Amino acid sequence: MNIRTQYLGWLLLLVLTGSSCKKWLDVNPKSNVTEQKLFESEQGFKDALTGVYVQLGARPYYGKEFTMAFMDVIAQNYNITSNFHNYYNTIQYNYKDVNTRLKIDSFWICGYKAIANINNILEAIDGKKGIFSGNNYRIVKGEALGLRALLHFDLLRAFGPIPAAGNAATAIPYMTKFAMNIEPSKTASEVMELCMKDLNEATELLSVNKTLVNGVEDGFLSYTRNHFNYWAVTGLKARISLWRGDLPNAYTWAKEVIDANVFPWVSSTALSTITLASRTFHTEHLFSVYISNLKDINTEIFRASSGNNLLNTTTAKLNTRFDVASGGSTDFRYVFLWKTDGSTSTKFPAKYLIDDLQYVGVGERRVPIIRLAEMYYIAAEASSNKDEKIGLINEVRTHRGLAALPLTLSDADVVAETFKEYKKEFYQEGQVFYYYKRLNMAKIDDTNIPGSEAVYVLPKPDDENEYNN
Numbered sequence: 001m002n003i004r005t006q007y008l009g010w011l012l013l014l015v016l017t018g019s020s021c022k023k024w025l026d027v028n029p030k031s032n033v034t035e036q037k038l039f040e041s042e043q044g045f046k047d048a049l050t051g052v053y054v055q056l057g058a059r060p061y062y063g064k065e066f067t068m069a070f071m072d073v074i075a076q077n078y079n080i081t082s083n084f085h086n087y088y089n090t091i092q093y094n095y096k097d098v099n100t101r102l103k104i105d106s107f108w109i110c111g112y113k114a115i116a117n118i119n120n121i122l123e124a125i126d127g128k129k130g131i132f133s134g135n136n137y138r139i140v141k142g143e144a145l146g147l148r149a150l151l152h153f154d155l156l157r158a159f160g161p162i163p164a165a166g167n168a169a170t171a172i173p174y175m176t177k178f179a180m181n182i183e184p185s186k187t188a189s190e191v192m193e194l195c196m197k198d199l200n201e202a203t204e205l206l207s208v209n210k211t212l213v214n215g216v217e218d219g220f221l222s223y224t225r226n227h228f229n230y231w232a233v234t235g236l237k238a239r240i241s242l243w244r245g246d247l248p249n250a251y252t253w254a255k256e257v258i259d260a261n262v263f264p265w266v267s268s269t270a271l272s273t274i275t276l277a278s279r280t281f282h283t284e285h286l287f288s289v290y291i292s293n294l295k296d297i298n299t300e301i302f303r304a305s306s307g308n309n310l311l312n313t314t315t316a317k318l319n320t321r322f323d324v325a326s327g328g329s330t331d332f333r334y335v336f337l338w339k340t341d342g343s344t345s346t347k348f349p350a351k352y353l354i355d356d357l358q359y360v361g362v363g364e365r366r367v368p369i370i371r372l373a374e375m376y377y378i379a380a381e382a383s384s385n386k387d388e389k390i391g392l393i394n395e396v397r398t399h400r401g402l403a404a405l406p407l408t409l410s411d412a413d414v415v416a417e418t419f420k421e422y423k424k425e426f427y428q429e430g431q432v433f434y435y436y437k438r439l440n441m442a443k444i445d446d447t448n449i450p451g452s453e454a455v456y457v458l459p460k461p462d463d464e465n466e467y468n469n
Contacts, residue, residue, distance in 0.1 A: 039124045042132050045140050046220045048121050052147060053226065053289065055114045057367070060106035062289045064297050066154070067367050068352070069311065070103050071430030074455075076446040077423075078311040085308050091447075093455050105461045111155045112175065118148045119178040135208045139221070142205030146228040146236065148176075149195040149202070150287075150369070153240055156195075157434050158458045160188045163243055164440035167192070172460075192244050199233050199240075206230040212262055225285040226366065231257055232287035235370040238378045243438055251382035254375040257286065263372045265399040271336040275358045279337055279351050282363035284372040294365045298352040302428075304341040312348055317446065321423055330401045333424050351428045373425050380418055389414050393421060400424075 038044040057063040065071070072078065073090045080091045089097035095104060121144050129137050152174055160171035167188035174186050174194045186194070210231070212224045238253035257263070266281040282288065291297065301311045319325065322334040329335075339350040352367070354360045373396050380392035387407055393414070394404040405417060422435050423445075436444050437456040444451060 035120065035124075039128055040131075042136055045121060045125060045128070045132075046136075048117065049140055049144060050220070052114055052117050052121075052144075055110065055117070056147075057289045057291045058110060059297065060103065061110040061114075062367055062369065063291045063294075064301075065103050066107055066110075066158075067369075067430035068297075068428040069301060071158075071433050072428060073311065074444075075430075075433035075436065076444050077313065077427060077432060079313045079317060080311075082308070085310075087309075087311070093449055095454075095459050101459070104458050107158060107458070108155065108461055111151050112173075115148055115151050115175050116178055118144050118151075119175060122148070123178050136220075138205040138208055139227075142202040142230075142233070143228045145198040145202040145205070146233045149198040149240075150228065150232075150236055152191060153195050153236065153243075156188060156191050157243070157437070159460055160191070160457070162440045162453065162456050163188065163245070163438055167244060189244070192240055195240055196237065199237050202228075202233045203230065203237075206233060210260075210262075223290075225282065225288055226290050228287055231260070231262070232370055235286040235375060238375060239370070242378050242382060247382040247384075250378050254379040254382065257372070257375045258379060265372070266332070268332060268336075268401060271332055274356060276361055276364070277336070277357055278363060279353065280363070280366055280368055281371065281373075282366055282368075285366060285368050286370040286372065286375075288366035288368045291365050291367055294352055294367070295354050295360075298354070302349050302352065304344055304346070304348065312346070315347070318347065321420075323420075327403055331424065332401045333427070335401070337427070349428050368429055371425075373421075374431070377418055377421060377425075380414075386411065386414060389418075393417055396421060396425070 038048060055061070059065065069087070070090060073080070073087045074093065076091065078087070078091070080087055082088065086099070090100045090103070094100060122141065125137065125141050125144075132140070152172070155172050161167065161169040169187060170185045171188040171191050172185055173183045174191050175183055176194075177183070207230060209229075212229075212231075213222060214224075215222050234253050234256050238250050238257070241247075241250035241253060263286065264283045266278050266283055270276075270278045270283075280288070300306060301309045303310075313321075318334075318338065322328040322331050324334065337349065337351050338347040339353060339356075340346065341348050354364050357364065376392045376396050380389045383389050383392065386409075390405055390407055390409055398404055409417065419435065423432055426432050433444075436451065440456070441451050443449065444455070449455060
């Protein structure tokens with residue numbers, strides 16, 4: 001089913017059946033109402049936007065495959081050698097394998113379904129501006145615009161061309177209307193321009209509320225990091241600017257987040273307590289998706305009992321990644337985010353492990369999408385001053401329990417250390433593959449398969465290619 005057919009279905013039937021990627025709203029029974037009734041109240045708009053956030057947390061999308069599973073498999077973050085393993089074809093970049101292709105197609109479908117629901121909100125909201133109290137019109141619309149940019153950009157990163165090869169190639173559609181007529185695919189450059197257009201408007205709307213909060217009386221305004229807030233918009237601007245090679249703006253937006261000083265670094269104390277360990281570094285999240293069933297997902301793929309779904313690495317590769325033999329044994333990301341399981345001495349990825357905690361709060365069921373450390377890495381790469389580059393990298397390192405790097409590093413060493421930081425910092429988050437792709441690296445580490453479009457560009461659903469051609 002291509003996007004044209006899907007959009008027709010959404011117009012005829014707003015509430016769909018099936019998984020969270022297939023439902024229009026999956027919040028509670030009161031959300032299963034007609035569009036006209038839903039958008040008669042401010043609460044209806046809040047429910048609609050909440051429904052989008054729930055969609056994003058589905059297993060086929062940010063809840064599992066588009067972050068910690070599939071995307072980290074193709075980054076070679078895991079050691080998969082058995083051809084009976086459920087991700088064996090994925091790690092071999094056999095994108096034509098039926099099960100692998102189903103996962104890839106789900107990225108496309110889930111992304112555009114969420115975008116359709118966002119567009120439905122945006123088309124209705126301006127005509128209902130008078131029903132909102134306080135700044136809620138600006139917040140709902142600003143978050144919706146920011147999410148539309150985020151989803152399109154992630155689809156571009158996955159299905160679009162390698163940026164080092166140029167952004168003039170046709171990439172993906174940028175959907176701005178909830179309508180039957182599919183908009184034609186745009187070039188990568190055009191997609192990013194439209195992302196920035198949405199983000200600039202979101203910046204203006206969300207500038208009325210830059211404060212980070214947890215629990216407040218209005219449940220919708222609680223837990224800022226679970227919403228696409230002002231800082232998430234700013235961070236995404238930095239990410240997009242780096243992707244398209246706009247280093248001055250990448251630096252500006254990243255530094256705005258850094259200089260605001262509103263995201264506290266996680267401490268070793270916060271990581272070591274079994275009462276409420278902050279293994280996802282949740283105080284550093286600019287934006288994260290709440291996953292109510294994260295414990296079950298972690299058990300499926302990151303425990304000794306995971307069988308042919310197990311995603312793990314070898315001890316040798318783990319020690320190499322974290323430079324354990326040369327000072328890395330104190331790295332918080334090594335010490336606290338890898339745990340033994342049961343009677344085995346093997347360490348398993350523990351970023352999303354919550355079984356051993358005495359108390360599990362909202363922060364422990366979040367999958368991070370944009371984090372503070374990335375802003376430092378972007379600013380470091382975009383800076384024209386080598387001492388500043390090293391200083392920015394060292395700011396992250398010292399907050400991860402590591403010694404500072406010397407200012408005498410060569411330019412090549414700075415690039416190498418930045419790359420190493422990405423690989424240590426974003427394990428289980430789905431970001432490392434995009435680093436390889438953005439720089440069009442000759443190959444991804446731990447594989448002999450050369451880097452090329454066949455590796456770096458995920459295939460669109462067959463009927464989408466047929467339609468767009």
